[in-house]
Amino acid sequence: MAFETIFTATATSHGGRNGHSETTDGSVKADLGFPKGGALEPGKTTPEHLFATGYAACFGGALELVAKGKGVDASQAEITISASLGKVDGGFGLAVKITGKVPGKSAAETLELLEAAHQVCPYSKATRGNIPVELTAA
Secondary structure (H helix, E strand, O other): OOOOOOOOOOOOEHHHHOOOEOOOOOOOOOEEEOOEEEOOOOOEEHHHHHHHEEEEHHHHHHHHHHHHHHHOOOOEEEEEEEEEEEEEEEEEEEEEEEEEEEOOHHOOOOOOHHHHHHHHHHHHHOOOOOOOOEEOOO
């Protein structure tokens, strides 16, 4: 597969899950923590939060693209990504739930658009076959 770079984001992390990560251009700076008992220390985030944020934005763009191709305005669509860290054989893994809402569209129509977006979204392509991903229309 040929790959032509359009943009590259570079980040560096120190201290792992209880450290600090930031992009080389300074646009993202995050102090990281691990939720203990479900609670996260104020002012900290997790890699799962960062992954969910990026995936939601990317998936929203993919949804707008496929919807436009079908003559549907999805500019006001809402995409929610829930990224879960869990135990799997041999350690830990991720699972993702994608929930979408497209104003003026039924659940069935929205799900059809979500499935089409899932085929073109770069995050979906990267995770396909690697982690469980569930699509739901709100």
